[in-house]
Structure formats: C-alpha cells, structure tokens
Amino acid sequence: MSQDTPSPPPQKKGLGWGFGFSLLLNGLLLGAGGVLVALFWLLQPVWSGLFPTSQLIERTRPGSGTAKPGIAVIHISGMLIEGALDYTYRQIEQAAADPNIEAVVLRVNSPGGTMTSSDELHRRISLLLSGQPDRNRAPKKALIASFGALAASGAYYLAMPASEIVIDRVGITGSIGVFASLPTVEELAKRNGFAMQTIKQGEIKDSGSPFKQLSTKERQVWQDLIDTSYVRFVDVVEKGRGNRLKKGLLERFDLKPVNAGPPDSPEKAAPYQRYLADGGIYTTQRALELGLVDQIGDLDVAIQKARDVAGLDATRKVIEYDRPRAPAEWALGVQAPWGNSPAALADALTPRVWAMAPGMETAALLTILGRTGGFSGP
Numbered sequence: 496m497s498q499d500t501p502s503p504p505p506q507k508k509g510l511g512w513g514f515g516f517s518l519l520l521n522g523l524l525l526g527a528g529g530v531l532v533a534l535f536w537l538l539q540p541v542w543s544g545l546f547p548t549s550q551l552i553e554r555t556r557p558g559s560g561t562a563k564p565g566i567a568v569i570h571i572s573g574m575l576i577e578g579a580l581d582y583t584y585r586q587i588e589q590a591a592a593d594p595n596i597e598a599v600v601l602r603v604n605s606p607g608g609t610m611t612s613s614d615e616l617h618r619r620i621s622l623l624l625s626g627q628p629d630r631n632r633a634p635k636k637a638l639i640a641s642f643g644a645l646a647a648s649g650a651y652y653l654a655m656p657a658s659e660i661v662i663d664r665v666g667i668t669g670s671i672g673v674f675a676s677l678p679t680v681e682e683l684a685k686r687n688g689f690a691m692q693t694i695k696q697g698e699i700k701d702s703g704s705p706f707k708q709l710s711t712k713e714r715q716v717w718q719d720l721i722d723t724s725y726v727r728f729v730d731v732v733e734k735g736r737g738n739r740l741k742k743g744l745l746e747r748f749d750l751k752p753v754n755a756g757p758p759d760s761p762e763k764a765a766p767y768q769r770y771l772a773d774g775g776i777y778t779t780q781r782a783l784e785l786g787l788v789d790q791i792g793d794l795d796v797a798i799q800k801a802r803d804v805a806g807l808d809a810t811r812k813v814i815e816y817d818r819p820r821a822p823a824e825w826a827l828g829v830q831a832p833w834g835n836s837p838a839a840l841a842d843a844l845t846p847r848v849w850a851m852a853p854g855m856e857t858a859a860l861l862t863i864l865g866r867t868g869g870f871s872g873p
Contacts (some may be wrong), residue, residue, distance in 0.1 A: 551585055556813040559798070565811030566801050567596045568794070575608025575649050576615065586816045587619050591633040596814075598805035599623055600797050601657060604643035608674055610724045613649030617731065621656045637805040641797035642666050647776055648673075651762040651787075652728060655735025658804060660788040661797040671732055671744065672774025673724045675717060677703045678829045729772050744772040749793035750781075790791065857867050 640657035702713035
C-alpha cells in the first residue's frame with residue numbers, strides 16, 4: 496500500500512517592488528514636509544511681518560491692582576530710526592484705542608535718533624492727549640513721561656506732550672540739538688588712484704558726496720537744513736515745557752563744575768557757560784534744577800503720578816505690551832538679524848538729520864545695519 500506524499504506548505508507572496516517604492520516615496524514626502532515645517536517655523540519673523548496680528552499681548556504689571564485696566568505703560572527704547580518703530584507705534588495705537596485706558600506712562604530709554612522719526616513719535620503721542628480725532632475718536636489720555644538711564648535728544652523731543660516728566664535718580668537727558676554727518680573719502684580716493692565722475696544738472700545736486708569737499712554754498716545749504724530742524728526742536732520744547740524751564744533755551748548761564756577730586760587738586764576746573772539747547776546732555780540733578788524735568792523717581796513713581804493726574808484709584812490695573820515673538824526666538828532666546836545686507840549698509844550711510852545724544856553715531860550705524868525690518872521691541 497502506497498503512502499500519500501504530504502503537500503509542500505504554501506509559499507508566501509513577496510511584498511514586491513511596489514511596496515518598497517511606496518515606503519521610499521512616503522519617507523521622502525515626510526522628510527520634505529518636516530523641512531518645510533522647520534523653515535516655516537524658523538522664518539516666522541519674515542512672513543509675520545506681512546500679516547501682522549491685530550493685538551499686542553497685554554500683561555498686568557505685578558502688584559498694580561485687580562480691577563479693570565486704567566494705565567498703560569508704553570516702552571520706547573533703543574535708537575529711533577525709520578523702519579524700526581513698528582512695535583512702538585503698535586503700543587501707542589493699542590493704548591489709544593482702549594476705552595479703559597485713562598492714563599499712559601511713556602517709559603523712555605533711548606539716545607534719540609533721526610529727526611523725522613522723533614517728530615513722528617511726537618505727533619502720535621500728542622494724539623493720545625487729544626483723543627486721536629483722526630482715528631475713530633479714541634478717548635483722551637493723561638500722559639506722564641518716565642525717563643530711564645538715557646532719554647536724550649529725539650527721545651526728549653518725543654516726550655514734550657507729557658504733563659510731567661519723572662527721571663531715574665541716575666539718568667541723562669537733554670541734548671537739545673541736531674546734526675548731520677557727511678563722510679568724506681576724497682583724500683583716500685586720491686591716494687589710491689580712485690575717482691568718481693559725476694554728471695549732473697543743478698549747481699549743488701551732488702552736495703554731500705563723499706568724494707568731494709563741500710563748497711561754501713553747499714555747506715550753507717546743509718546748515719540751513721540743520722537750522723530749520725533745530726528751530727523746530729526748540730519750538731517743540733518751549734511749547735512742551737513752557738514756564739517750567741528755569742532758563743531760556745538760548746540763554747547763556749554760568750555753571751559751577753562739580754570738581755569731585757581732592758580739595759587741594761591743582762587741576763580744579765573753572766566755572767563755564769552753557770545754554771539749555773546747546774546740544775549737550777545734563778545729569779538728573781542738573782536737569783531738575785534747570786526745569787528740563789519735574790521730579791526724580793523710578794517707573795513706579797511715574798505710574799503713581801499718572802494715577803493722581805487721571806484720578807484713578809489703586810485698584811485699577813497697569814498693563815504693559817509684549818511684542819509677539821517668533822518660535823525660533825522662544826527656542827533660541829535671540830532675534831535673528833534679518834536686516835544684514837548691502838541694502839542695509841547703503842541705508843546706514845544715507846545722510847540724515849539726527850536728533851541724537853553726542854557720541855552715538857556708531858551706535859546709530861550698527862542699529863541700522865542690524866534692524867530686522869519688523870518688530871523691534873525693548
């Protein structure tokens with residue numbers, strides 16, 4: 496009797512090349528998607544500038560109250576330069592449009608900047624007092640300025656609408672004046688055999704060129720430009736401070752030097768003359784004595800002054816505005832310098848009329864080179 500041969504077990508079908516290709520394709524798509532998400536996340540500072548959010552983030556100042564907001568602190572810091580003030584403008588607009596906000600404190604830490612940016616900030620801040628009739632008739636606000644370590648030149652200019660100015664105990668302010676710096680490389684170009692040929696129509700069209708010295712007439716044209724801005728600066732301060740100024744802005748007066756060295760020092764300085772609008776800075780105590788500011792105190796003192804002026808009780812909250820931060824900023828703790836480019840360098844070298852504290856030219860150049868073109872917070 497024959498024995499049946501057992502049947503071989505059925506063979507499993509292979510997955511085939513189609514399945515492998517599908518896995519590879521899915522992996523590539525997932526990888527590409529991950530790269531796109533990462534780029535989208537890292538480049539948020541760029542695309543967010545095209546679609547700005549309508550509101551800044553409001554946070555309550557610790558210990559300021561529990562009732563509805565009544566005071567807004569607007570931070571104005573750093574160099575005041577066109578294209579780098581979006582965050583400051585947004586703070587002003589949000590505070591102006593908020594019907595609960597009855598008083599605003601300007602917290603200023605800035606050496607000033609260009610005359611145009613300082614004047615634009617002055618205009619917008621002035622509208623806080625009038626209620627911004629050109630912007631949906633926002634309610635009027637009481638206005639107090641709080642100066643930090645440095646609030647000079649254009650930063651002093653913008654605070655002139657404030658009813659009172661409170662300055663930190665160790666601070667610097669003043670610097671009422673304007674200037675323009677025109678670099679020249681004429682001698683350097685001659686030594687290196689380099690020249691610039693200019694074809695023009697208009698006698699002084701190329702005045703201020705770095706490749707030639709100013710003629711007498713060209714220098715006078717620039718001087719008239721500076722003088723016009725200076726007259727505007729003086730007028731704004733005179734109207735803003737009024738009879739609180741102890742001296743006329745162009746009135747010369749004697750100052751006794753501090754002479755902090757040993758009493759028997761042979762190098763003691765003699766009394767010297769100044770005037771308020773000589774472009775120089777003043778320390779806190781000097782500024783108070785001359786009427787450039789009203790009181791010495793920190794931000795909390797200024798906030799209390801705002802409560803008193805607006806008639807607000809201690810339960811009304813004080814709010815501050817935070818700018819939106821990119822995810823990459825949260826992760827890395829820095830803001831990417833998107834503005835470094837040949838265009839930024841050209842922008843930095845463009846002649847400007849500056850309302851800025853003395854000695855800050857290099858800082859202004861670096862600010863323009865490093866600005867992001869979007870939000871630039873404190």
